[in-house]
Amino acid sequence: MSMDRRRFTALMAAGAAAAAAPVAVEAARSRRVGEIVEGDDLPAREASWYRKLAEDRVECELCPQACTVADAERGTCGVRENRKGTYVTLVHSLACSVHADPIEKKPFFHVMPGELALSYATAGCNVECKFCQNWEISQFRPEQVRSAYLPPEALVEAAKRSGARLTAATYSEPVIFWEYVRDAARAAIKAGLAPTVVSNGYIQPKPLQEVLPLLRAVKIDLKSFREEFYRDQLRATLKPVLESLVLIRKADVWLEIVVLLIPTLNDSEAEVRDLARWVKTNLGADVPVHFTRFHPTYRLTNLPPTPVPTLERAWSIARAQGLNFVYLGNVPSHPGENTVCPGCGEVIIRRLGYQVLENRLSGGACPDCKREIPGVWR
Amino acid sequence: MGAVLSAATGSTDAVSAVKILFSPTDVVGIKLNCLGGKRLSPRPELVDALVDRLIEGGVSPGNIILFERSSRELERAGFSIRRGGDKPQCFGTDNDYDRQPSVSGSIGSCYARLVSQTCTALIGFGVVKDHDLAGVSASLKNWYGVIHNPNKYHDNQCDPYVADVVRHPLVRQKLRLTVLDGVTAQCHGGPAYRASEVFPLGRVVASTDPVAADFWAWRAIDAERVRRGMPTLEAAGRPPRFISTAASYGLGVGTAAQVIEVEA
DSSP states (O other): OOOOTTOOOOOHHHHHHTTTSOOOSOOSSOOOTTOEEOSSOOOOEEOSSEEEOGGGOEEEOSSTTOOEEOTTOBOTTSSEEEETTEEEESOTTEESEEEEEEGGGTTOSSBSTTOEEEEEEOSOOSSOOTTOTTHHHHTSOGGGSOEEEOOHHHHHHHHHHHTOSEEEEOSSOGGGGHHHHHHHHHHHHHTTOEEEEEEOOOOOHHHHHHHGGGOSEEEEEOOOSOHHHIIIIISSOSHHHHHHHHHHHHTTSEEEEEEEEOTTTTOOHHHHHHHHHHHHHHTOTTSOEEEEEOOOBTTBOSSOOOOHHHHHHHHHHHHHTTOSOEEEESOTTOGGGSEEOTTTOOEEEEEETTEEEEEOOBTTBOTTTOOBOOSBOO | OHHHHHHHHTOSSHHHHHHHHOOTTOOEEEEEOOTTGGGSSOOHHHHHHHHHHHHHTTOOGGGEEEEESOHHHHHHTTOOOBOSSSSOEEEEOTTOBOSSOEEETTEEEOBBHIIIIIOSEEEEEEEEEEETTTEEESSGGGGGGGBSOGGGGOGGGGTTHHHHHHHSHHHHTTEEEEEEEEEEEEOSSOSSOOGGGEEOOOEEEEESOHHHHHHHHHHHHHHHHHHTTOOOTTTTTOOOTHHHHHHHTTSOOOSTTTOOOOOO
16 A cells, blocks of 8 residues: 555544543643644653663664664654653554555455454654655654544544454554554454554564564564565564564464565575475464565665566465465465465465455365364454 | 854855855755754854855845754744745745655655755754764764654664765755854763753854864864763764765865864
8 A cells, every 4th residue: 555644544534433532542742532643743652662771861672673762862763762761652643544454455364354454554664675665654754744643442443433343553564653553452352353463573572472462463574584685675684573473473363474575686486495494394384475566666666566477486486395375465366366275275265456256264164175274264 | 153154265254255155046055953952053143143144145035044854943942933035934844855765875765855946055054062873963964854764874873874865966966064053062962962061162163064074073072072081982982984984975074184174
């Protein structure tokens, strides 16, 4: 989804209707639910993961960037600021984009097929992918993006009003609004909704483990299986992402992985093979892996879209490595969008883009051979 | 102000200095560094003095724009917001950036439209202060305030990012003058104001070379640190390496042998 940072796609009517809902966060001043926030009058709330250092410095303990931040400065994410030795998040409840999407759009293919997920984001990100599709919100600071004050309860009200059965922290990078993710997940559970997260997985273990029990499903963008790619294309590192994947898999949370294949940068047979082998060994054969198609954008406009044969080759390599559920993305109508039973080879869920055309799943199993198909189906 | 402008340009007087640097049709943007609030930002009276000299030198008052990242920062530093009309203007970039990023070396950023579109000439007006990550924030570092994503570029002591921001033709081809308010400076604990670390440097600096201005600020900060028994920035592990990077780009000179200090 490409968004203009000057446009706000929130469900404002829903926000206004929920104005009487209790505000669960401490704002710098009293704010009306749905109030548009533009400029530097941002809500500030003490961050949950940091430690104080000498001379009013702080060290952020949220993501592996582990920024040391002096007074009046911000971390790499641009949404956390040191105010005289107290580290604050400036984006709790400050949604810059809210929309009810099909869960297939995240993409989750093994989570409640055909349902809507109330998807939300704030400005900011802890890495800088040169190929970011949502850079107009992820690569800006919150005061540069038109946002609305939408505390967790109002978000949940908006979800229920839109008919969504899930929530999804997505679009930019949920790690940088992790306190909001945590509190929104609690509110969602209370309302009978399933909270999910779509993330780069670039997070320290402690905050991840603290929030994981609140989540039903997590999708991780594994950008590459090479450290140099993470260094050169994101200004980040691969190792913490792999550690996050293992932690998520060990938790009682459904996990899916997306790999955006970019021509010449991360699409070699060797890299795809290494990645698939690592997934099978460390996460298991049943974790779905989506290979998706790159389109030129942001700072990476000199490369063509990923050729479909490249995606198909990756699909074949991953299957040959023993992964049971491999998908292709951003290639509407391709058979790689379908869920196929690894037992008998029959199509169980047929998709067209984000649409579910047919769902033959029967009690979480293949209707033909009765093999259990793992996922969060209800 | 008139004296330093004259000395910086080798002119006999301020009017001549301004005429060397600017044409009457120029739209002159003056980038202030106001992060430190009223106690560690360019003094409004000094900025006014520069504006007066520009006007005396033939720049149209309405074509002078004082700016910073946000209007609120300017107000906190004691400046009044003015937009439009035939008097010098003063306002923040706020949300007005280019719609597409442009790449300069290691950075990819949307520049403030004031810089990319509106202004034909630029002046950097900073202070002389320590910066916890970059080492020094005076001349070149001030230009972080014209890109939308400076928070992405603070690793590796901001090197080579600071130099890359200024190397972009949008800045490099328009930057004519650097002024530093060094009446009060800060030798540690920056970029925010810290009362215990400020000292009366008592200098106002002007230079047509933004790199030389930073080199001078570095020396001034280190001299005070040594006087206080503190380690130099180099010894403290945070020398402003972006200065030599900027010099290597040809943005100016950054060695003791090359920088000439002229007392006005």
